[in-house]
Amino acid sequence: MVRTGQRTGLTPSRVVASVTVGLEEFIERQGGRSGEVLARAGLQPGLYRQPNRPIALRNYCRSMHEAARSTGNEHFGLSFGEQFAPEGLGLYGYGAITAPDLRTAIGNMERFFQVFQDNSLLKFSRQDGLCAVEYRLLDGDIPDRRQDAELTIGMINNVLKRALGPGCAPEAVHFQHPALVQHGPHRDAFGCEVRxxxxxxxxxxxxxxxxxxxxxxxxxLHNVALGTLQDLLGQAVHPLSLTQRVRNAVIERLPQGEAGLDEVARALALSRRSLQRQLADEGTSFAVLVEDVRQTLAEHYLRHERLSVSDVAWRLGYSEVSAFSRAFVRWKDLSPSAWAQQAAHP
Known part of the structure; x- marks a missing residue:
């Protein structure tokens, strides 16, 4: 099967290299080998020395999973985000922590998030006395999202804690991904209910x-940071292809069994025929993309998440484990359990 996820021909989604501040040292303190982690993730050592340099977001997300594998800490992204000081976010962080109040800080984070990380969403909303700071990846070429979500929400929470103080905590924290068996560390990290x-x-x-x-x-300092961020905001944007947007919609909907052509077309505000026609113009089809997303996620879940075969089948939207197993054998000429064992001991 043709793997479409890495052949869009567009500039990869990016994040500024300041997110690597302290990463190598933290991996080593956790008992891992930072050089091997970065190499497997496709990142160079010492990127933190050029904090405004853009790096591939996909590679950075992969580094969190590789670090979890190397250190044995399945909550590596959560742990790294919890200790990450807002100053480490560079100009973007200073645009928040030097603001006069928390409202302005969050507003700046929302306004300039595309400078910090493109093809992603940071949204601030208010309703019924509560406000929400929402984060989502939008690039379907990035399948490995659990570590990234916990890392980023942790980084954002550290900005909030600057204003709230050590004795206060959010009302709740939500994640799109399912919980692992052990999720007590999340309650400890955020000091509130985690769903x-x-x-x-x-x-x-x-x-x-x-x-x-x-x-x-x-x-x-606030005015200096915002002025520079505003100048950077005007630079070229790297838009997503329809293929990437479709892949993202499929990734988000598979666990609910709502990743059919009609559901995805509605989510992207396109007709069924228009979606099929535009995908054909990009050299692919909806069926090929769904198959590719399922294979990519299956490999990721079996390699990094230590899930049972039945859990993987459910997350990929299969109604029966046997249907997933047959598909996996077609992809890899191995059963899911045999492939996972082989991947654990390369």
Whole structure:
């Protein structure tokens, strides 16, 4: 089968290299080998020395899973995000922590998120006395999302904690992915109820918290950071292809069994025929993309998430484990369990 996910011909989605600040040292402290982790993820060592340099977001997300594998810490992204200081986010972080209050800080994070990380969503909303800071990847070429979601929500929460103080916590934290067997570390990290299998990754907090002053408010530094961020915001955007958008919609809908052609077309505000025609123009089809997404995710889940075959089948939208097993044998000439054992001991 043709693997379409890496052949869009577009510039890969990017994140600024400041996200690697402290990564190599943290991997080593956790008992892993940073050089091997970065090599397997396709990243160079020492990227933190060029904090504004863009790096491939897909590779950075992969580094979280490779680090979890190397260190034996299945919650590596959560752990790294929990200790990541907002200053490590570079200009983007300073645009938030030097703001006069939390409302302005969150607004700046939403406004300039595309400077920090493109083809992703950071959305701020308010309703019924609560506000939500929502984060989502939009690039369907990035299948490995659990570590990234927990890392990024942790980084955002650290900005909120600057204003809330050590004695306060969000009302709740939500994640799109299912929970692992052990998810007590999430409650410890965020100090609140953590729910999984939700429509989005988000932090919920009381709207009254928005008036909290930022303890590191600095009007001059704030204006400098925002001015530079505004200049960067005007630079070229790297749009997603329809293939990438379809893959993303499929990834998000597979566990609910709602990744059919009609559901995805509605999600992308296209007619069924228009979606099929435009995908044909990009050299692929909806059926090929669904098959490719399922294979890519199956490999990822079996290699990195240590899930049972039945859990993988459910996450991929198969009604029966036997149907998934037959598909996997077609892809790999091995059963899922045999392939997972081989992947664990390359």
């Amino acid at each position: 999984f299998d939700r429509p989005s990754n988000c932090i919920l907090l009381r709207e009254s918290c928005l008036e909290r002053p930022m303890p590191d408010a600095d009007a001059m």
